[in-house]
Amino acid sequence: MERAEVRFSLAYVSLSVLVVCPPSEAQGLGLTVQRLLAAWLGSEHRHFVRYHCRRTAATGLLHALLPLGYYIGMCFAAPERKLYHVSLLSDGWRMFLALAVALPTIAGTLAYYWSRNGWANHPLARTLALFALPPTGWQAVASSIDTEFRRIDKFATGPPGARVIVTDTWVMKVTAYRVHVAQQQDIHLTVTDSRQHELSPDSSLPVQFLTISVASVHPYVKAFDIRLNSTEYGELKEKLRAPIRNAANVVIRQSLSDLFLDTFTSLVERNQSYSVPSNQELEPCIGCMQMSANIKLVKTCREESEGECQPCYCRPMWCLACMGKWFASRQDQQHPETWLSSQVPCPTCRSKFCILDVCLIR
Ligand SMILES: [Zn+2]
Ligand SMILES: [Zn+2]
Ligand SMILES: [Zn+2]
Structure with missing residues (x-):
């Protein structure tokens, strides 16, 4: 190989890697499919399902075009090879060209087929059709997902290549070529694996990633795995209606505030109650507006006039959870060991x- 060819090949391979699995820096540069085709894809926030039908089709087609791009680039980078003379090609190059033409042809045909009848043939639309109640079609399911996705209380995490989204009714995983969907009411969730990563730019603690398998009782909905940071586990559990089984007996390292909330709750339950x-x-509760208020502050630690409490x-x-969060929020975040023994002001009268x-109301 000549120098120019090597240089071009290296550059093209690096570019392809950037396009196929963009690091977060590349997303800032607008190298992703989402950025390049933003106008055609529309708004994910407003039309989640339509957006992802289009995005997965476009991503497949763009990635399938990469080998052809390499071939065309090589025609210019190495003119002495006369790659534009198809009849003079060596067997190796002829095979590469055939592949480079076949891939986008297949991806393009598939994308065209998916897009017929308003994307009704897309795998995502077909999955949604499984959840549709007879008189309505998959579009009704799609618009219910769109509506739930717009709510701010959804749970969303993960890198762009493997995003996890949990709404009131749905658990979804969004990858480059696919969107996995399962309905909350018919899934079993199981923690199957955990991995420690020592590296984390914003904390000195090792990061634990959990793998949770999402298996639907629906025979045509395929099981899939979701991955998340263990500190988000508490938030995920809050959003789910079903419990998460821990098959591998993974020790889950919850976030400090979740751990504290558990301790706070069990301590308060041991206090005397208030009727x-x-x-x-x-x-x-004026904190969450969901639970009813069930906490009364009564000075019981010492005699009326003794100590710092008032x-x-x-x-x-x-409610208990909101009071626990308030209690944690008033603490010295660097010294969790002092939290349980400290005094904080009542959120209302100080x-x-x-x-x-802290007394529970019975
Ligand atoms: Zn509350
Ligand atoms: Zn006290
Ligand atoms: Zn008060």
């Missing part, structure tokens, strides 16, 4: 209280 008069109705006369306004003063 409200039967005619007093409990309002929704009596609080506020009516119950918070009277100081400690964990012993």
Whole structure:
């Protein structure tokens, strides 16, 4: 090989790698399919399903064009090879050319077939059709996914090549060529593996990645794996309706605040409880607006006039989880060992209280 050919080959291979599995830097440069075709793909936020039907088709076609691009580039980089004279080609180059033409032809035909009838032939649309209730079609399922995807309380994580999205009804994994979809009500989730990575730019702690298999009881919905950082595990569990089995007995390293919340809850459950008069109705917690308020701060740690804690006369306004989050948020984040023994102000009246003063309402 001549120098020019080697240089061109190396450059082209690097570019191809950038296109096929873009690192986050390349995404900033706009080298991804999403950036290049943004106008045609439309908005993921508004039309999630249509966006991904188009994106997967375009990604397949673009990647399939890479070998042909190499061939055409080589015609210019190495003119002495006369690659533009198809009849003079060596067997090796002839085979490469055949492949380079066949790949985009197949990908293009497939993309065209998928796009017929408003993308009804796309694998994603076919999966969605499995969930459609007879009089309505897959479009009805698609628009329910679109609606749920627009909500801000969805769970979303992962790199662009393997994003995990959990909405109220759906668990989805978005990869370069596919979108896996399963309905929350008919899946079993199992932690199957965990891996430690020592490297993490923003923390000194090793990072643990969990692999969770998502298996649907629906016979035509294929099982798939999702991966996430163990610190996101608590948030994922909150979004899921079904429990996650831990088959491999993986020790899950939760985030500090999740760990604290577990401890806080078990300590508060040991405190004495508080009973409200039967005619007093409990309002929704003003922190989350979902649970009803079930916490009353009563100074019970020491005598009325002793110690740093002060009596609080506020009516119950918070749930246990929100009070735990408030308690954690007022702590010195660098010294978790002091958290349980410290005093924090009541979120409403600012009277100081400690964990012993947090009473559950029964
Ligand atoms: Zn709450
Ligand atoms: Zn108070
Ligand atoms: Zn106290």
